[in-house]
Amino acid sequence: MFFKWVMLSLLLSRSLASQQEEDVGFTYNGFRGVNMSLDGIAQITESGLLLLVSTTWAQVGHAFYPQPLHFMNSSRGNALSFSTTFVFAMFSELTTVGGPGIALVISPAKEFPGALPSSFLGLFNMATIGKPSNHLIGVELDTLQNEEFNDINGNHVGIDINDLKSVEAVPASYFSDQENRRIDLNLFGGQPMQLWVEYDGIEKQLNVTLAPINVPKPTIPLLSLKIDLSRYMVDPMFVGFSSSTSALDVSQYVLGWSFRMNGQAKDLSLSQLPKLPRRGTKTKPNFLKIGFPVFGASLVLMLVFIIQFIVRRRIKYAEVLEDWELEYGPHRFKYKDLYIATKGFNEKELLGIGGFGKVYRGMLPNSKEEVAVKRVSHDSRQGMREFIAEIISIGKLQHRSIVKLLGYCRRKGELLLVYDFMPNGSLDKFLFDHLSTTIKTKLSWNHRFQIIKSVASALLYLHEEWEQVVVHRDVKSSNVMLDKELNGRLGDFGLARLYDHGGDPKSTHVVGTFGYLAPELSRTGKASPCVDVFAFGVFLLEVACGRRPIEAGASEECHVLVEWVISSWSRGEILETVDPKLEMNYEVEEMELVLKLGLLCSQYIPTARPYMRQVVRYLDREIPLPELPSLSKSISLPSEMSTCGDISMWSPYYLGSTMSTSSSVADSLLSGGR
Structure with missing residues (x-):
């Protein structure tokens, strides 16, 4: 009798657990009062909107259902069926480019320490992306094309597994049952859209369907993939949203969300969803109410016209100017002058788009001086005074190989930086855009x-010879500008940081460009000269090899530039990496010097990198380049070599267990700033 009672209890408990697995579900027609696990800059607005991100700087936003869910059948070990749908809207300040986008995420955790913003969507960093241990499944609504992740365009939907290289991706569109055809959609146009994600655990089929909010769910999904999700899941998992920003002014909302385990998610009540805020609308005074009837209707209309003209003109050229900025005098430009110089920031004057803003060509109306004007978005509430002070300090730099920063201007949500104009543009165009009709000089x-x-x-001057230590933080070929004689000048000091000689650099946000970032930045956040030396090492290999630090279309062996050069050097074939466009027209000793110096500067351990003064002496042949480290795990550097830190020691960097320490000298070098 007792045995029967025990068996009955076990059966009841299993039945109850199974029922709990099947009964998990929720429906949020708006998020007012909803308990969501929020991280980063994600928030729930007063109207009930889930605002994932709304900023121009590189930030992340996470919003997850707070409780872990059992996506796995505990008795069979396979992934359960589930269904979810949500309504979203994404805005961008530009009509042709969006922000990084939104990802629906199923993961073992709802927080992602060390995850990077921008194209990494707040989910991965260079060390974690692509690892099977992530156990992450995502559906991305991606509005920023990234060649590194093989994105098909800047407006697509993709299915991601442990990576941002989608296993399946298609341009954003929906199937119109009424018109019997597919219709393209703009994900970042600000219009609400609905996404359905459904997984059949028996058929192992994952379907993703997209449609405008006013269109019923299409019968044909946008994506349909045969996949066994149990291979990638652990138990339990969290479900939610991740998003991030780069440099553009973007806002990304979720209006409502419904989820169901082992069943069909309930339909959202679209009429109950919160309203999106209006974009670009401003309250204008009703000037007709202040007219004086005694002057007659015609005089009133004329007065209205004149006032409106003045107001519009002031709004057009309005600046942000605070008392503390008056001390900067000639370094402050009038917005009106910059607006006229760039012909109203006309797209025809656009020189390029970088990670933190657009750059326009302009001619100052008074001096007729040609300038380059960079528009950078900013938040004036956070450290702007200190930032402007550093900008003005950098404007005092005087060196023949530095693009002079002439000054700045602030207006509403943007900062404008004014530089000397370089007629031949940036070095990267000459290195990589050799097929372009605009590049005629080799x-x-x-x-x-x-x-x-x-x-x-230039870097030696910044690090040691100026009155303060200046750390550029973004050394790369696209920030090296060429004057009319093709002389190189280091430019774009928008990320630079200063501190006194002998002082200790303060920790700050990790910023820069992937592929050039020194690995210690993710641990300390401190921007020291060693950071620039690392990036300069990658830059040397760029120039010598004619390849980007991370080559999206290359083979696995050649994907990361530094790894490729290390591998070739270890085989005694380092010259095999030389840019074929040079057609063997180079001095062998100089080429070997540059390639080996690139590896020396881009080491994993910052204390093993040389100072820039030492680098300049190597390049000028004043002293010979030391031999690169051999296979031993720690070798003292030659006594004549100064290092970037206090320890004269080459510390090995291991590329992975697949490479033997007895067969490759690559174990002691950095693998490209991953």
């Missing part, structure tokens, strides 16, 4: 070597 090796020496001289 850079010889002599030109390239002189550019390398110029940039090294």
